[in-house]
Amino acid sequence: SLSLSVHVSIIKVCLYYKSVFLCLSLSRSLAMNPLLIPEAYIIGAQPLCSQLVGLSQGQKKLCQLYQDHMQYIGEGAKTGIRECQYQFRHRRWNCSTVDNSSVETAFTYAISAAGVVNAVSRACREGELSSCGCSRAARPKDLPRDWLWGGCGDNLNYGYRFSKEFVDAREREKSYAKGSFESARLMMNLHNNEAGRRTVSDLAHVSCKCHGVSGSCSLKTCWLQLADFRKVGETLKEKYDSAASMKLNSRGKLVQRDSKFNPPTSHDLVYIESSPDYCLSNQSTGSLGTVGRLCNKTSEGMDGCELMCCGRGYDQYKAQIVERCHCKFHWCCYVKCKRCTKTVDQFVCK
Numbered sequence: 590s591l592s593l594s595v596h597v598s599i600i601k602v603c604l605y606y607k608s609v610f611l612c613l614s615l616s617r618s619l620a621m622n623p624l625l626i627p628e629a630y631i632i633g634a635q636p637l638c639s640q641l642v643g644l645s646q647g648q649k650k651l652c653q654l655y656q657d658h659m660q661y662i663g664e665g666a667k668t669g670i671r672e673c674q675y676q677f678r679h680r681r682w683n684c685s686t687v688d689n690s691s692v693e694t695a696f697t698y699a700i701s702a703a704g705v706v707n708a709v710s711r712a713c714r715e716g717e718l719s720s721c722g723c724s725r726a727a728r729p730k731d732l733p734r735d736w737l738w739g740g741c742g743d744n745l746n747y748g749y750r751f752s753k754e755f756v757d758a759r760e761r762e763k764s765y766a767k768g769s770f771e772s773a774r775l776m777m778n779l780h781n782n783e784a785g786r787r788t789v790s791d792l793a794h795v796s797c798k799c800h801g802v803s804g805s806c807s808l809k810t811c812w813l814q815l816a817d818f819r820k821v822g823e824t825l826k827e828k829y830d831s832a833a834s835m836k837l838n839s840r841g842k843l844v845q846r847d848s849k850f851n852p853p854t855s856h857d858l859v860y861i862e863s864s865p866d867y868c869l870s871n872q873s874t875g876s877l878g879t880v881g882r883l884c885n886k887t888s889e890g891m892d893g894c895e896l897m898c899c900g901r902g903y904d905q906y907k908a909q910i911v912e913r914c915h916c917k918f919h920w921c922c923y924v925k926c927k928r929c930t931k932t933v934d935q936f937v938c939k
């Protein structure tokens with residue numbers, strides 16, 4: 590879940606987790622945000638930072654200094670990728686693999702960076718990290734005077750700074766000739782990492798709890814609270830839909846291709862190359878194609894069989910699915926359900 594080399598198809602990453610080393614096999618890397626395969630296994634204790642395959646030099650140093658952060662970085666990036674898969678479940682590109690300078694890559698970098706900010710900020714608040722604690726953000730000016738400020742908040746300030754240093758480290762260590770395609774890619778990655786972090790920061794808000802006699806709410810305590818990560822996913826998805834297409838100018842800077850739009854800010858996603866249509870599998874673009882994907886026969890959207898299957902048609906078959914059903918609430922407090930099997934029609938792209 591950290592930065593990994595791009596050229597191997599299965600990589601192993603190990604995280605220090607609850608005092609054991611947990612190793613995960615990862616599928617084809619998305620540069621820094623690979624997809625985790627569930628089969629995790631434990632290996633004997635070995636120095637953590639040398640076990641983490643694919644850390645850059647700077648990241649190894651940070652790993653040594655902040656070993657207790659590594660688990661949260663890993664979990665954060667994984668949360669990002671899970672959210673990516675959720676947001677793109679009805680699209681041809683489903684976050685499984687990616688071309689390396691398209692808008693899909695932009696999204697995966699942004700959401701992984703966002704996941705890391707989220708996880709580190711929360712871990713601070715929960716007292717899991719030795720070098721940070723509750724948020725010490727200043728009291729908002731517009732908070733009513735008799736409300737208390739100082740509940741233990743998510744430490745966004747720390748989460749943002751640490752994630753920036755760690756996640757961006759691998760890009761910052763590279764150096765490419767000015768004006769080269771690689772330097773453009775590097776600027777694109779840094780920009781999208783930042784957009785992801787800013788999205789988390791922009792969505793953070795003040796949350797309050799009532800005190801006082803029998804819920805009178807005469808007294809309130811307030812703190813800084815990160816938004817639910819689903820909201821971060823939705824916001825980045827909107828940014829994906831309006832991402833800016835960029836090119837290098839003669840001075841080696843990234844500029845917008847079409848100058849009639851407002852230039853992107855540090856909160857927006859940017860990309861360099863246009864996307865393939867993701868209809869057919871193509872190794873050089875990282876497209877898996879949509880053969881074998883489920884589609885919806887009645888939908889006219891991207892999940893509809895027409896668009897999802899790129900006009901190739903689909904096969905229909907009956908599938909049995911098991912669902913929770915006849916759920917009853919039992920005092921107190923659990924819900925008991927039966928398992929029902931039902932037969933549904935499924936449509937699968939040719």
Ligand SMILES: *[C@@H]1O[C@H](CO)[C@@H](O)[C@H](O)[C@H]1NC(C)=O
Nearest residue numbers: 595620688689690774873874
């Ligand atoms: C990105 O893809 C291009 C071709 O699409 C390739 O030339 C380049 O080496 C790739 N870069 C990385 C870092 O994989």
Ligand SMILES: *[C@@H]1O[C@H](CO)[C@@H](O)[C@H](O)[C@H]1NC(C)=O
Nearest residue numbers: 865869870871872873874875
């Ligand atoms: C894969 O994509 C590249 C770049 O778009 C294209 O040039 C190539 O013809 C494609 N290959 C196949 C097998 O479709």
Ligand SMILES: *[C@@H]1O[C@H](CO)[C@@H](O)[C@H](O)[C@H]1NC(C)=O
Nearest residue numbers: 674683685877878879880882
């Ligand atoms: C994404 O689509 C590919 C095939 O197009 C499929 O193999 C893979 O399981 C899908 N991934 C997810 C997370 O749905």
Ligand SMILES: *[C@@H]1O[C@H](CO)[C@@H](O)[C@H](O)[C@H]1NC(C)=O
Nearest residue numbers: 884885886887888889890892
């Ligand atoms: C298929 O699409 C229709 C129309 O958008 C929707 O009402 C229905 O719930 C979808 N079916 C499934 C199985 O997602």
